[in-house]
Amino acid sequence: AQKVTQAQTEISVVEKEDVTLDCVYETRDTTYYLFWYKQPPSGELVFLIRRNSFDEQNEISGRYSWNFQKSTSSFNFTITASQVVDSAVYFCALKENNNDMRFGAGTRLTVKP
Amino acid sequence: SQTIHQWPATLVQPVGSPLSLECTVEGTSNPNLYWYRQAAGRGLQLLFYSVGIGQISSEVPQNLSASRPQDRQFILSSKKLLLSDSGFYLCAWSVNLFGLETQYFGPGTRLLVL
Numbered sequence: 001a002q003k004v005t006q007a008q009t010e011i012s013v014v015e016k017e018d019v020t021l022d023c024v025y026e027t028r029d030t031t032y033y034l035f036w037y038k039q040p041p042s043g044e045l046v047f048l049i050r051r052n053s054f055d056e057q058n059e060i061s062g063r064y065s066w067n068f069q070k071s072t073s074s075f076n077f078t079i080t081a082s083q084v085v086d087s088a089v090y091f092c093a094l095k096e097n098n099n100d101m102r103f104g105a106g107t108r109l110t111v112k113p
Numbered sequence: 114s115q116t117i118h119q120w121p122a123t124l125v126q127p128v129g130s131p132l133s134l135e136c137t138v139e140g141t142s143n144p145n146l147y148w149y150r151q152a153a154g155r156g157l158q159l160l161f162y163s164v165g166i167g168q169i170s171s172e173v174p175q176n177l178s179a180s181r182p183q184d185r186q187f188i189l190s191s192k193k194l195l196l197s198d199s200g201f202y203l204c205a206w207s208v209n210l211f212g213l214e215t216q217y218f219g220p221g222t223r224l225l226v227l
Contacts, residue, residue, distance in 0.1 A: 033213070033214070035215070035216075037218075042220070043201055043203075043220065043221040043223070044203075044218060044219070044220045044221060045157075045203060045205075045218035046218075047215055047216070047217055047218075050213075050215050052213075091156065091157070095214065100159050100162065100172070101159070101216060103156050103157040104156060105155065105156040106155075106156050
């Protein structure tokens with residue numbers, strides 16, 4: 001069974017603070033893909049990143065970084081020096097081969113000025 | 114480049130009325146298409162997906178239906194809306210390339226059933 005857990009329902013930080021959004025997943029497959037999406041107040045889901053299960057290299061893109069740890073089945077997302085524009089709901093998702101994409105419940109991040 | 118459109122952006126409908134939400138994709142051929150619903154403050158629930166014209170798979174039994182009359186058109190319908198149908202409806206597309214698939218979402222339709 002697929003399952004994605006985002007234990008943090010809401011996080012509030014002050015601008016310029018670093019923040020990490022947690023994502024823990026469950027799968028029996030050896031081949032799978034993990035995703036992060038951002039949903040700003042406008043509602044549209046914006047694709048941020050995709051990682052496959054064979055690539056555990058951490059990735060950095062500007063202020064965004066992702067830490068993929070197969071040993072703990074986690075795919076955490078860190079925003080460095082957060083900004084007000086980072087305020088959004090962030091979704092982690094898992095897709096196995098031949099299965100639908102499953103989304104976590106989302107984490108609402110509020111960055112205060 | 115690929116773009117995905119949804120309309121209307123917002124809709125207020127009375128209980129028992131019909132529904133038709135439309136989604137179209139540009140810039141790609143034979144995409145996989147998806148309808149999701151997001152209830153207020155909650156995650157995404159997959160409703161339907163389609164891998165081709167006329168091919169619809171339903172994930173959750175309900176009073177909604179979907180159709181794909183053209184390659185890049187996906188329609189979500191209901192004959193009689195329920196209060197519980199209120200939510201944010203998102204259409205998404207993807208192309209499966211050698212097992213790699215990323216879903217890209219449209220702007221969504223906010224539906225309020227009164």
